[in-house]
Amino acid sequence: MAMEKNIKILLIEDNPGDAYLIEEHLGEFANFSYEFKNVGTLNEVLSILKEQPYDVILLDLGLPDSDGVNTYLSVHNKNPLVPIIILTGLNDGKIESHALKEGAQDFLVKGKTEGRLLQSIIQCSIERKKRVAFYYLRL
Incomplete structure (x- = not known):
């Protein structure tokens, strides 16, 4: 499933080490070109989403200024048409079930997701959201 344009990925992750590993895993296996931006707080996210559209959001649930579902x-209420993949420790x-019921595209646990799976989930999430x-x- 090849994509023609750069995929704009917003990673919401407050741990620089985790952010680095996620980008490295994605870069190692991605079969599409992408632009990658990382922010570490909910306040930054809400500000950035006003200025720049993204194709997909990778979201850690534990941020310094927000936690959990x-x-x-x-984030979803600010950008309901953008697929959000939860990538958390x-x-x-219960949290996974709640987040998925609320509309998260997927719920992945850090350290248990390799790059190929992540790139496939990103592509499928974008396509699924477009179809919906x-x-x-x-209608």
Whole structure:
């Protein structure tokens, strides 16, 4: 599933080491070109989303100024048409279930997701969100 344009990826991750590893894993296996931006707080995210559109958001739920599913809801409410993939250190089934019910595209645990899987999930999430938007536009 090849994509023609640069995919704009917003990573919301407050740990620089984790952000570096995520970008490295993605760069190692991505079969598409992308632009990558990392921010570390919810306030930064909300400000950036006003200025720049993104194709996909990778979201850590534990930020210095927000925590848990509320982090997801804050970002989703600001940009409901952008697919959000939760990429977090929280391996909690209740939080995962809640986030997915609220509309998260996927819930991945850091350290258990390799680059090929991440790039596939990014591509599928973007396509899925486009199809859903197209479906609702036809109604």
